[in-house]
Amino acid sequence: MPWMLVEKNYEFEGPKGKVSLLDLFEGRRQLIVYRAFFEPGVFGWPEHACRGCSLGADQVTHLAHLNARDTTLAYASRAPQADIARLKARMGWEMPWYTITDSFDRDFGVDEWHGHNVFFRDGEHVFRTYFINRRGDEAMGTTWSYLDIAPLGRQETWEESPEGYPQTPPYKWWNWHDNYDAEASPNPKWVDIITDPQAAAARRRDEEAKAS
Amino acid sequence: MKDVMRDELGAPKIVDRSIFQAELDALRVREKAHTREGDAMAAARRRLPMVEVDAATPLIGERGAVTLLDAFEGRRMLIA
Numbered sequence: 001m002p003w004m005l006v007e008k009n010y011e012f013e014g015p016k017g018k019v020s021l022l023d024l025f026e027g028r029r030q031l032i033v034y035r036a037f038f039e040p041g042v043f044g045w046p047e048h049a050c051r052g053c054s055l056g057a058d059q060v061t062h063l064a065h066l067n068a069r070d071t072t073l074a075y076a077s078r079a080p081q082a083d084i085a086r087l088k089a090r091m092g093w094e095m096p097w098y099t100i101t102d103s104f105d106r107d108f109g110v111d112e113w114h115g116h117n118v119f120f121r122d123g124e125h126v127f128r129t130y131f132i133n134r135r136g137d138e139a140m141g142t143t144w145s146y147l148d149i150a151p152l153g154r155q156e157t158w159e160e161s162p163e164g165y166p167q168t169p170p171y172k173w174w175n176w177h178d179n180y181d182a183e184a185s186p187n188p189k190w191v192d193i194i195t196d197p198q199a200a201a202a203r204r205r206d207e208e209a210k211a212s
Numbered sequence: 213m214k215d216v217m218r219d220e221l222g223a224p225k226i227v228d229r230s231i232f233q234a235e236l237d238a239l240r241v242r243e244k245a246h247t248r249e250g251d252a253m254a255a256a257r258r259r260l261p262m263v264e265v266d267a268a269t270p271l272i273g274e275r276g277a278v279t280l281l282d283a284f285e286g287r288r289m290l291i292a
Binding site: 001002003005120127128130135162165 | 221222224226229231232236244247
């Protein structure tokens, strides 16, 4: 897919005030924005967001895995931040969730129906790289479903990507969601297990036999 | 425009909104075919034969010994 330069300066409301589309990246290179319907007039308001969008929110993976692949997931709705904060607390959702303030929804095909837009950031420039809605949208939620619609993909060595794309071996970058920050490079013992599981298991058995 | 990332990545070309949409529409045709094939495979899955297993297979749960049948919690389907 070619990319489309985003030239308009979109503005959102976040928990700490006004932010730009660029800010939504939180410094990462890839951004996926899901437009969820939560605003006056939507069934369930103000206690709940749209049922379909809520079901989708329930199946969102732990964001740490996406973040580890330079990817930020954000939700965006028309509801004010106070309502969004209340909704997140009630439903136990933890993704960043912004208030749309301008033509972002209309410009990106999510003014009448939910959908995921994917963006890539190159310095200060933002590109739209993909869009999915309707059938296809409901399957989103796993780590892999998000990375597979992102321009850089899973960033694993088996993928057929354009020359120069960042790639590391599968399994090796995977970590516990609470351990990515503590362990910037793959743990050698984990790498050993993943590189040759049978040999690693044999070594473990040997060590255990010696210890007993 | 700063092109560092695109040079570094050999990233796809930058196009205007109409070309982007046309490319997306073309990809969507393949995606729809993929979705329909997935639906057809799911339909075939629903017609797969079944193997009877021992419903009394013992398991240990939070409150002690249970059977595989108990793990259904009264529902008809169980994914374990």
